[in-house]
Amino acid sequence: MKRAVWLILLLMLLGVSALAQENRLDRVERWLYLIDVNLDETAVTQIADSDYDLVVIDFITSEANNTDYPLAEVITQWHAAPHPKLVIAYIDTGQAESYRTYWQAGWGIGNPEWIVGADPDGWEGDYPVAFWYDEWRAIWLGENGYLQGILDAGFDGVYLDWVEAYSDEAVAAFAEAEGVDPLQETVWWVSDIADFARSRQPGFIVISQNAAELAQNDEYIAVIDAIAQEQTWFDGGADNLPPGDCPLPRTEADIDTPAYRDSLPPLCQEQYDQYPDSTLHVSTEGYLEDLLLAQSKGVTIFTVDYAVQPENVAWIYQTARELGFIPFVGNRALDSYLEPMP
Numbered sequence: 001m002k003r004a005v006w007l008i009l010l011l012m013l014l015g016v017s018a019l020a021q022e023n024r025l026d027r028v029e030r031w032l033y034l035i036d037v038n039l040d041e042t043a044v045t046q047i048a049d050s051d052y053d054l055v056v057i058d059f060i061t062s063e064a065n066n067t068d069y070p071l072a073e074v075i076t077q078w079h080a081a082p083h084p085k086l087v088i089a090y091i092d093t094g095q096a097e098s099y100r101t102y103w104q105a106g107w108g109i110g111n112p113e114w115i116v117g118a119d120p121d122g123w124e125g126d127y128p129v130a131f132w133y134d135e136w137r138a139i140w141l142g143e144n145g146y147l148q149g150i151l152d153a154g155f156d157g158v159y160l161d162w163v164e165a166y167s168d169e170a171v172a173a174f175a176e177a178e179g180v181d182p183l184q185e186t187v188w189w190v191s192d193i194a195d196f197a198r199s200r201q202p203g204f205i206v207i208s209q210n211a212a213e214l215a216q217n218d219e220y221i222a223v224i225d226a227i228a229q230e231q232t233w234f235d236g237g238a239d240n241l242p243p244g245d246c247p248l249p250r251t252e253a254d255i256d257t258p259a260y261r262d263s264l265p266p267l268c269q270e271q272y273d274q275y276p277d278s279t280l281h282v283s284t285e286g287y288l289e290d291l292l293l294a295q296s297k298g299v300t301i302f303t304v305d306y307a308v309q310p311e312n313v314a315w316i317y318q319t320a321r322e323l324g325f326i327p328f329v330g331n332r333a334l335d336s337y338l339e340p341m342p
Contacts, residue, residue, distance in 0.1 A: 157205025
């Protein structure tokens, strides 16, 4: 009897927690995506004084040259600001990054074996991984791992980059050789991250970046709170060249057509030609189909587009908001503070 009462109380608490979290995201109208690992005092103050409801920043103390950054103090300042912010930690759980504290001398593709390739879009120092390996999981879920550090710093949630690792050619080939289903491993990996954090901090928010096609997987959708889709309408290039304003093909029929390529500005054409697997070879139409499906299942949709020309920026905000999405537009490097859009 006591156990039954305890279970009922637990379910009630979980229900209240889920409702509280849903309401927290429902209140988000403006958000900032700024992953500069050298976030200075000026930017910290600008964010504190802003009307942003949610801020995504890098897990700065995981950067090898910034382990002494006063991250917990900054998060506390933003929580206590006149316009309090939800603060979300950007983490790349599908790629190893050579500038993180976990990176060891001698590491590279094939060493350790779960580092399986180079970034397909040309980001130097980023390496797709076989994310189901115990050694990689321990970096995040270990007793003194990154997720515990994120919780200790006071973050309200995580922003998972490279969820799409399962579809990377190098990762998919490695998984096939091992007899592993990378899509199912993705669902389990995101679930384990969510379970770890929420068991310690109820209501912890999980936002997945990209892999919008996973909206078709109900097991995955049940785990996450939101999808943030990059370059829904506009993209830029690796290393911020160009910083943005490269329009994606609008429809599936436009993909890889001479007319589409000819419509691109010169720097965007270079990006298109150099990276045949880049986002300039997929369509806005395809993204929207998956995002609207996820939205219909109760998932909050954030969009991230890369544009600096005022007419493009204004068009993206208007178009995204008309669809019920929560947009952010910045440069490809995501290293500049921008005032909230009206």
